Amino acid sequence: MGLIVQKFGGSSVADAERVMNVAGIVTDTYKKGNDVVVVVSAQGDTTDDLIEKANEINPKAAKREMDQLLTAGEQISISLLAMAIEKLGCPVISLLGWQAGFNTNSIYGSARIKHIKPNRLQAEIAKHNIVVVAGFQGINRYDDLTTLGRGGSDTSAVAIAAALKADKCQIYTDVEGVYTADPRKVDNAVKLKEITYDEMLELATLGAQVLNNRSVEMAKKYGAELEVLSSLNPIPGTIVKEAAKMEKMLIRGVTMDKDVALVSILNLQDTPGIAFKIFSKLSSKNINVDIILQSFGRDGTKDIVFTVNKDNGPVAVELLKGLLDDDCKIVCNTEVAKVSIVGAGMESHPGTASKMFEALYESNINIQMISTSEIKISVIIDADSADRAVSAVHRAFIPGE
């Protein structure tokens, strides 16, 4: 018994049948004597459908109006879920983001939560209501509606768990937990029982699509214990917390990200401050650079190679063509992928990197760039080899069952 926050994504509430299924999970939890706050996303493709409606009329619409439009999506799903819970005989009330006290800044489309005013939430819980809250949305100081950006419902759930000091925050998805690799692609991918916030953060950032990384950051900050589990199969999922048992594995997971472009600047005249000039230009246009590699070319020139999001590749090339002289050659390769391993254990195991490189070498996969942190190693390789690379690396590190 305690206070449990449960979050359900859009596919979990896509139609009437699934809404009833979620209502079943929620009321089961409530009937065991728990207080329950439920956070839901918009149903299925609602958000995409609304974006399409907007694009038909004005593809460059003000972001304030986009948020006014999109927040209608969760408004529909929370009221429907409340009706389903009511049908199962439990007291319930639905609250929009602003009714639940989500105060955000004014960056429409990707607002940050400033604070949650928990009065209404607390009052409804005190009345023994199950509270269904619209994820992904809030209100700014001008009383205008805002959205938290894609995956924002995870953040909403964790924020409520933190504000109400909930005993548990359960993130229900269409997978059964966090796996060592994408189970649709790697046969012997293993579900983890536990994982640390830092590891989860690396996995989320590196392309595992289970949890939104901002929500993991927030959970870490407030020490809110997360559980990732399936809304369709009622078995224990993966617990995300400060310290996690290692289960005889050196790493927690292998991830792959194809949303990568590799930009190369070759034969660059080596003048002082040139790197600064390049990267400050990119940063001024909000282009995030991930991995950077610098090497010496011929005749005192140098080569700079870096990765950005795939969309930003051609943009970066255009920006740099305007900035640099015509002698150097700027090319962009979007046919690359980033494969990474993540695990807090690798810090104390110096052989981890070489074990990964060996596995790739044995599969005849060429490494174009390498980047490491304390708990992860990433390599850039040909996009074509990505699936093979994940399998090879996974085989090398994760014992088969």
Place this chain on the structure above:
Amino acid sequence: MGLIVQKFGGSSVADAERVMNVAGIVTDTYKKGNDVVVVVSAQGDTTDDLIEKANEINPKAAKREMDQLLTAGEQISISLLAMAIEKLGCPVISLLGWQAGFNTNSIYGSARIKHIKPNRLQAEIAKHNIVVVAGFQGINRYDDLTTLGRGGSDTSAVAIAAALKADKCQIYTDVEGVYTADPRKVDNAVKLKEITYDEMLELATLGAQVLNNRSVEMAKKYGAELEVLSSLNPIPGTIVKEAAKMEKMLIRGVTMDKDVALVSILNLQDTPGIAFKIFSKLSSKNINVDIILQSFGRDGTKDIVFTVNKDNGPVAVELLKGLLDDDCKIVCNTEVAKVSIVGAGMESHPGTASKMFEALYESNINIQMISTSEIKISVIIDADSADRAVSAVHRAFIPGE
């Protein structure tokens, strides 16, 4: 130049093309130097679609949650219309009912506006924004969303016109104004240039579906001049105001309403207070009785006949069977219609009623009941004869063109 409130119904904003059409009307008005507040309903069938979604899950859902659900409809249409206006180059902002200051009571599903807090509306107008407001919705003292009931967007528009002392309130519909009869059914129906609030109120109550009658009441109360006109054909419509010129016609219109049931109680023992007993029972179950006729039957018994909404007919019969003794006979006839004529002029023309009855007699239509007020005469006839009756009466009163 002045402040103009414009209201567009759901069919006027049903798709992207129509939304752009409405944006054109609005921006034309704005570019002529007017301040413009636009009130819109939910797009096309959105409200019905949402009701269907709810019924699939829980047909008896709490009305509070129904309102939470339905208000999403106008949220979508206001943001889309704002995007369309933005595209046409005018400054614009959309406001939900609560953002526009619509404070209502807590009768979910058919809330009444208590007052409008005009601060935000005034501030946006002062910034020279076109303001697009969600019709049909408001907020109660608990910060919960409410709806004003079907046709509520008309009321929203008039309420804004009254609160802001607008110079004009234009109600755009899919017809070109108020007609002397339904132009789809009566060939020589004439569009009225002007009509009084009282006449419009009778027409609206008696089945003309141009304006919601609560909105006419409110316009009358605050002296807000209304214009009913077409969003597809840009010609002058019908002005609704305190005093209207008569245009050589004795009546303003002929209406027909098939949502009527005739309940007859025959051979009722004539005990004191029996009529009170019957009608207080009906009123306690919120059944509104329209026309009542009482006559003497055989052997000291009496007959009471009255009309209610079609749905309430069988309900009334059941209630009365429990209340009255078995000697009397209670029957319900739902195959009836009410045909009415409306016009302030009839007060001073005693021959109006007989002229109407003559027209029906000449068409061989039997009158079952009659009800009159200062500015209207209604008759109950067989539903089968209703269309013929409207044509006959219209022919007798309205000069052909």
